[in-house]
Amino acid sequence: MSNPDSAVSSVDSTLAPALLSAHGLHKAFGGIHAVENVEIQVPQGRIVGLIGPNGAGKTTLFNLLCHFLPADQGRIVFDGQSIESLSAHTIARQGMIRTFQVARVLSKLTVLDNMLLAAPHQTGEKLGNVWLRSRQIRREERQLRDKAQTILECVGLSHMTHTCAGALSGGQRKLLEMARALMADPKLILLDEPAAGVNPTLINQICDHIIQWNRQGITFLIIEHNMDVIMSLCDRVWVLAEGRNLAVGTPTEIQSNPQVLEAYLGH
Amino acid sequence: MVGYLVSLAIFTATYALFSLGLNLQWGYTGLINFGHIAFMTVGAYTTVLLSLNGVPLVLAVLAGAILAGILGLLIGISTLRLREDYLAIVTIGVSEVVRLIALNEEELTQGTRGVYGFPLPLASLNPNLPLRLGMIVILTMICGVGVWQIWRWLGHVPQGADRSVPLRRAALGRQRLALGGYLLCLGGSVTALWWGFAMNTGFLGLAGASAIAALGCVYSRFSHPLKTASHQSWLTHSTIIAVNLVLGLVLMVYWAGVMGLYDYTYKAGLMWLLVVILGFTFWQLQRWVHSPWGRVLKSIREDEEVAKALGKNVFRYKLQSLMLGGAIAGIAGAFYAWQLTFINPDGFIPLITFQAWIIVVLGGAGNNVGTLLGAMIFWVYDAATRFLLPSLVTLDDARLGAFRIMVIGLLLIVLMMWRPQGILGNKDELTLGR
Ligand SMILES: Nc1ncnc2c1ncn2[C@@H]1O[C@H](COP(=O)(O)OP(=O)(O)OP(=O)(O)O)[C@@H](O)[C@H]1O
Ligand SMILES: [Mg+2]
Numbered sequence: 001m002s003n004p005d006s007a008v009s010s011v012d013s014t015l016a017p018a019l020l021s022a023h024g025l026h027k028a029f030g031g032i033h034a035v036e037n038v039e040i041q042v043p044q045g046r047i048v049g050l051i052g053p054n055g056a057g058k059t060t061l062f063n064l065l066c067h068f069l070p071a072d073q074g075r076i077v078f079d080g081q082s083i084e085s086l087s088a089h090t091i092a093r094q095g096m097i098r099t100f101q102v103a104r105v106l107s108k109l110t111v112l113d114n115m116l117l118a119a120p121h122q123t124g125e126k127l128g129n130v131w132l133r134s135r136q137i138r139r140e141e142r143q144l145r146d147k148a149q150t151i152l153e154c155v156g157l158s159h160m161t162h163t164c165a166g167a168l169s170g171g172q173r174k175l176l177e178m179a180r181a182l183m184a185d186p187k188l189i190l191l192d193e194p195a196a197g198v199n200p201t202l203i204n205q206i207c208d209h210i211i212q213w214n215r216q217g218i219t220f221l222i223i224e225h226n227m228d229v230i231m232s233l234c235d236r237v238w239v240l241a242e243g244r245n246l247a248v249g250t251p252t253e254i255q256s257n258p259q260v261l262e263a264y265l266g267h
Numbered sequence: 268m269v270g271y272l273v274s275l276a277i278f279t280a281t282y283a284l285f286s287l288g289l290n291l292q293w294g295y296t297g298l299i300n301f302g303h304i305a306f307m308t309v310g311a312y313t314t315v316l317l318s319l320n321g322v323p324l325v326l327a328v329l330a331g332a333i334l335a336g337i338l339g340l341l342i343g344i345s346t347l348r349l350r351e352d353y354l355a356i357v358t359i360g361v362s363e364v365v366r367l368i369a370l371n372e373e374e375l376t377q378g379t380r381g382v383y384g385f386p387l388p389l390a391s392l393n394p395n396l397p398l399r400l401g402m403i404v405i406l407t408m409i410c411g412v413g414v415w416q417i418w419r420w421l422g423h424v425p426q427g428a429d430r431s432v433p434l435r436r437a438a439l440g441r442q443r444l445a446l447g448g449y450l451l452c453l454g455g456s457v458t459a460l461w462w463g464f465a466m467n468t469g470f471l472g473l474a475g476a477s478a479i480a481a482l483g484c485v486y487s488r489f490s491h492p493l494k495t496a497s498h499q500s501w502l503t504h505s506t507i508i509a510v511n512l513v514l515g516l517v518l519m520v521y522w523a524g525v526m527g528l529y530d531y532t533y534k535a536g537l538m539w540l541l542v543v544i545l546g547f548t549f550w551q552l553q554r555w556v557h558s559p560w561g562r563v564l565k566s567i568r569e570d571e572e573v574a575k576a577l578g579k580n581v582f583r584y585k586l587q588s589l590m591l592g593g594a595i596a597g598i599a600g601a602f603y604a605w606q607l608t609f610i611n612p613d614g615f616i617p618l619i620t621f622q623a624w625i626i627v628v629l630g631g632a633g634n635n636v637g638t639l640l641g642a643m644i645f646w647v648y649d650a651a652t653r654f655l656l657p658s659l660v661t662l663d664d665a666r667l668g669a670f671r672i673m674v675i676g677l678l679l680i681v682l683m684m685w686r687p688q689g690i691l692g693n694k695d696e697l698t699l700g701r
Contacts, residue, residue: 092578106569124559
């Protein structure tokens with residue numbers, strides 16, 4: 001593991017084909033090199049972890065991958081297509097949906113509206129169709145409502161369907177954000193610390209859901225500080241430290257990796 | 268009196284239309300537009316100048332709306348990708364630029380001398396009885412739908428309230444509300460009667476009185492399901508009284524409109540046309556904002572990063588909202604010109620933008636019914652203080668004007684403290700009425 005880059009590529013090529021892969025990503029904020037020559041591979045149908053000490057550049061890497069921030073350098077391929085020049089909403093439409101480290105819900109909209117918003121390719125999102133295809137829109141809305149209701153039941157928010165999202169607790173917001181991501185029919189969901197600030201029972205619940213959704217064919221990339229979560233969910237873990245790739249491997253490998261231990265405890 | 272009420276109604280409806288545009292932009296999309304008057308200016312001048320040169324009025328208005336929309340497009344393309352405060356700065360600048368162009372392009376706009384003698388809609392119309400009756404029927408229908416909207420909104424009020432209120436307290440509240448309803452309907456009826464006789468139209472007064480009485484009864488009925496916490500009950504109470512007053516006012520203006528249409532005058536015709544257009548615009552806007560399209564607008568208002576993360580093209584939606592709001596303001600501009608029958612750049616000062624802001628904030632941002640209500644309250648306030656204040660305080664005209672604006676400011680501050688979401692604004696922004 002002395003040269004993580006080469007080790008990575010060779011290991012991953014034996015796995016399923018990469019749904020998302022990025023090479024040589026750079027991002028600097030003024031003098032701070034938040035992300036430097038970072039590589040990451042997410043194989044199709046897996047749950048991949050991304051860990052690292054605070055300020056390692058994990059969230060920044062997420063922002064680069066979804067083009068919430070433009071990368072200074074680097075290549076990103078998602079689902080066989082190079083996406084580094086696409087805008088954030090186009091990338092989302094192609095099936096890569098992210099959540100935020102601090103959950104962002106539309107607080108004055110109901111939980112249901114938060115969910116409905118996420119549905120992709122809605123007829124009624126085009127103004128012309130609001131005029132011309134009201135019946136189709138109504139039918140679609142009914143279907144989407146049912147779907148949203150099912151997902152909300154799944155995360156245990158179905159009793160709050162009609163409350164406004166601003167009234168949810170922190171953990172509930174995390175759940176809503178995840179449910180919302182799911183509503184968007186994504187191929188890949190990027191979760192930024194889904195377990196942060198969530199009580200242990202709920203964490204287990206969240207993990208179960210993630211596994212369940214993964215079985216349905218959704219790939220996950222998860223940033224998480226809670227090692228139990230990483231251990232129970234992930235097939236592979238990527239470690240960042242100070243903006244660079246530090247290691248990659250199975251969770252057990254990572255836990256016993258001296259470099260990783262040093263990065264976490266060393267300073 | 269009929270003439271005055273008709274004029275007041277035209278002003279109110281023009282401002283309502285104008286503010287509906289702003290409400291789409293700010294109330295629903297969160298775009299801070301401090302130069303809304305620019306769209307109105309473009310709409311007014313385009314309509315007037317084109318029609319002076321022989322273009323049919325309908326096409327002239329359409330052209331005005333489209334040009335106003337294009338102005339929105341230009342502003343949007345240049346600023347919407349920047350942070351939101353830039354939009355505020357640019358719009359206020361653009362509105363002044365547009366006014367200065369109107370002032371200095373004398374070849375085109377005749378500068379301060381202004382434009383007059385332009386064609387007016389329905390002015391040369393001399394409708395026969397069936398046509399007039401038809402117009403009255405349409406007006407009645409629109410007013411009916413409007414009242415029904417308010418009624419339906421009221422029907423939704425208790426749903427947002429705390430359901431854990433003990434039945435007894437709810438019942439007590441009901442009694443008080445019912446009492447208020449009867450008192451109001453009594454007072455309203457007497458006023459209407461008095462007004463009718465004072466104007467030598469006893470029939471009208473009688474009809475008004477019975478209508479208000481009917482409203483009062485209806486009011487007492489709908490006060491039945493109200494379940495609000497006691498500390499909220501006075502708010503609900505006063506809201507309902509205000510709504511009741513507004514209903515009475517609508518009724519009064521409606522009768523004035525009917526009278527005006529019956530002995531056809533230009534102003535009454537214009538009012539009719541304006542009400543039709545306002546009704547249509549309102550109806551369309553309601554459809555839009557309750558559609559998935561409107562949901563995206565609201566999500567942009569709440570947090571555009573979320574909209575972006577869910578694959579919505581935020582820029583395009585903002586542009587659409589800005590352009591549509593601008594086009595609506597452009598149409599309002601045409602009516603503004605038609606009621607004044609004379610326009611010059613002095614009629615398009617930034618103050619009007621801020622009056623629209625007052626209307627939107629007052630009524631409750633992100634609520635089209637609220638905007639209509641806000642426009643009404645604004646003009647009733649304007650009319651009332653214009654007549655009442657001089658007899659209450661001894662100030663000269665200039666100071667009186669300043670005083671009236673000051674009072675508005677004070678009212679707004681009080682409103683923001685007690686009800687920051689505006690009169691009809693819904694704190695929870697529930698998916699009501701769908
Ligand atoms: N918008 C920004 N402007 C300037 N510096 C930034 C910005 N965003 C992140 N940084 C810097 O980049 C570095 C990496 O930040 P990042 O948020 O990616 O860390 P992280 O790995 O997500 O940490 P945590 O686990 O605490 O969430 C930090 O040093 C941070 O200060
Ligand atoms: Mg982070």
